[in-house]
Amino acid sequence: MTSTLNCSRCGEEKPRLSPPPIPGALGNEIVAAVCRDCWSEWEKMEVMVINELRLNFMDPEAQKTLLLQMREFLALPDVVQTSPSSHDTKD
Ligand SMILES: [Zn+2]
Secondary structure, three states: OOOEEEOOOOOOEEEEOOOOOOOOHHHHHHHHHOEHHHHHHHHHHHHHHHHHHOOOOOOHHHHHHHHHHHHHHHOOOOOOOOOOOOOOOOO
16 A cells, blocks of 8 residues: 555645545545645635535535535546536626
């Protein structure tokens, strides 16, 4: 078991994440796919996504949206092709 992996996002040989950032299968998937650097980039991005989309964690739909954004950002395999992100502003 090496401490590096070929990251699916940046395509470079980089240090692995440890421990998994999220519990469960998804955390393991992330560890197996992306490097530590890319994960920390997502953590910054996540804050912006939450603010921009005004995601409310009481809303399961919001969690699903965030998950999709994450998969897309990290270039995780098995991404379900979603419709183009809408930039509607409904005030
Ligand atoms: Zn990477």
